[in-house]
Amino acid sequence: MNIYDISEKAGVSIATVSRVLNGSSRVSPKTRERVLAVMAQQGYVPNAFARGLGLKSMKTIGLLCPNASDSYLAQALSYLERAFRGNGYDCLLCCTGKKLLDRTKGVEMLLSKHVDGIVLMGSTFVEEDDAGNNYLRCAAAQIPLVLLNGSFAFDNVYCVLCDDYHATLEATQSLLDSGRRNILYLYHSSNFSGKKKLNGYKAGLQSRGIPVRDELIRFYTEDKLNVPDVRDFILAIDREGVAFDAVLTSEDVLSVGAAKYARVANRSVPESLSIIGYNNSNFCLCCEPELTSVDNKLESLCNQCVSTMLNVLAGQESPQKSLFMGELVKRGSTL
Amino acid sequence: MNIYDISEKAGVSIATVSRVLNGSSRVSPKTRERVLAVMAQQGYVPNAFARGLGLKSMKTIGLLCPNASDSYLAQALSYLERAFRGNGYDCLLCCTGKKLLDRTKGVEMLLSKHVDGIVLMGSTFVEEDDAGNNYLRCAAAQIPLVLLNGSFAFDNVYCVLCDDYHATLEATQSLLDSGRRNILYLYHSSNFSGKKKLNGYKAGLQSRGIPVRDELIRFYTEDKLNVPDVRDFILAIDREGVAFDAVLTSEDVLSVGAAKYARVANRSVPESLSIIGYNNSNFCLCCEPELTSVDNKLESLCNQCVSTMLNVLAGQESPQKSLFMGELVKRGSTL
DNA sequence: TTGTACGCGTTATCAC
DNA sequence: GTGATAACGCGTACAA
Secondary structure, eight states: OHHHHHHHHHHHEEEEEEHHHOOOOOHHHHHHHHHHHHHHHOOOOOOOHHHHHTTTSSEEEEEEEEEESHHHHHHHHHHHHHHHHHTTTTEEEEESOHHHHHHHHHHHHHHHTTTTTEESSSSSGGSSGGGGGGGHHHHHSSSSEESOOOOOOTTTTTEEEOOHHHHHHHHHHHHHHHTTOOEEEESSOSSHHHHHHHHHHHHHHTTTEEEEOOGGGGOOOOOSHHHHHHHHHHHHHHHHTTTEEEEEEESHHHHHHHHHHHHHHHHHTTTTOOEEEEOOHHHHHHHOOEEEEEEEOOOHHHHHHHHHHHHHHTTTTSEEEEEEOEEEEOOOOOO | HHHHHHHHHHTSSHHHHHHHHHSSSSSHHHHHHHHHHHHHHHHHOOOOOHHHHHHHHSSSEEESSSSOOOOOOOHHHHHHHHHHHHHHOOEEEEOOOSSSHHHHHHHHHHTTTTOOOEESSSSGGGGGGGGHHOOOOOOOOHHHHHHHSSOOOOOTEEEEOOOHHHHHHHHHHHHHHOOOOOOOEEESSOOOHHHHHHHHHHHHHHHOOOOGGGGGGEOOOOSSSOHHHHHHHHHHHHHHHHHHHSSESSSHHHHHHHHHHHHHHTOOOOTTTTEEEOOTHHHHHHHSSEEEEEEEEEEHHHHHHHHHHHHHTTOOOOOOOOEEOEEEEEEEOOO
């Protein structure tokens, strides 16, 4: 069933069928109805490839994701896909891991499939060494890029992010104001977002006149986040003789590890140890007591990504940068 | 840059360029080299739409998923995407929720985009009322379908699943053999997989001569799995006066809720209450003690889905049904 | 071994 | 309003 068959059965030319199909131009109601009837009867569906060939678009968005099994990114994936689908776009998923070469290949693949735009999920996509970001510039020369939780100033690149700096700053202040003095800061990645959070922690301390101490800032190096390993990691810090009365982390799973540490070390939460996580994920509710965490408004971020992308594709001006505020959700793991 | 430009610059016809591109036919080494050089120099990438139009394929697989933010499905998504990409296929993601109408629309969308095949993730896609499965039969008439954790006997439909029945049966026996007598069975969905598990539970009891008691079989009706709500749900059962010394669940998150219940009800795990979950997910490691759970071999299942699909697309015979064995992973929540 | 010409199914641009 | 017809870029019989 192609457009010729329909045109023949309806006794019109393919041009008319095409017009009916695309709603637009002036077609007489009678003709339109006749054509629609034939299409319905024959169960006609226009060929997406041919359409793509002519329009240079198949209404598809590329979703570049370091790891779809990460609970935070999976949630983002879900929000993005739903919003795009609701606006007539389908999503081509491309999980690349974190290596630059793989990310570059992923982008090339999406470009070769002529997606209309790409959403890059997470702050891992922007390299510290700016020469490594040429793959982004190349891509942006062809189609719009939207970065979720990433920052990269370039034409045709749009950034949507949460103010991790202030969110972490406030979380730190909240701990200090509840009487804590030795806040262990645990983080897992030193990308753009990771740096913002770390700086927020430091600024929070300084805002209350508390000195920043390197031995309280710890980088969890393992690539995979595993709760028991995190627990042991913190236990080791404890055994070094480093004293801390609070743990602030860049990610909820790290905080779950902290909660496990507390149990093993026989420290009560929050009396002897306060814990604050980041992302406000399901994991917060699994702990006893439940974890205080920073909600970084993922759903709003994702919706903004989608509307920004749609705007750009529609040729309208859009903000190069959209910044949301995080919010500290207090639960049982803090005083 | 299209094939004509390349052919002109290389001083050959487009047919020759096409041959070089597709590796196949006999082209003289000299010509091949010349063409390749021009292509490399011009950074030529063949147009995927035009290619799709001719080949009736863009090497794309549709992934139909009720919910990408579910940790189990997110993990599956990750495995599937990786394996397909490794074999030259990209994945079009379509999250549909659980409603039949939306699932049907999702399948239609994927068909309209001419994906080469569809993987249906989870057992929600097969309707109890068989008339509701016509959308599957229609789809299978066009392209191969692979069901992950689902069962549906039809031509061009392939099923890959874990033997949930036996896994649950063994989990039940394991609880009984450790001295438990009153096993609360908690489940969340009554689809194909859900029924198999429930039957496994019943068979496990019967195999040890223990009567099946309806008051110990509870369906958690809330659509969203929320740990505190599950905790309260179990607490309510307790307060009804129903006594149980073990909880077996169809899903880890339900077991996390059980662990929370135990804490609130002041019951020690595993001394006073044994808990076994299902899926062996990250959530098991978040609890204290860690949860015993059934590993249903998700990675193997996903790899089998992919290889089955690739086989079918290559025109080779493939098993209509691939069955894997689950495995009970014992941790601190059982004796 | 290489080249010509047509088909793939649409959309868009003209004429009428 | 409607109908021819030219792109769109590639694959592939068929011819040379």
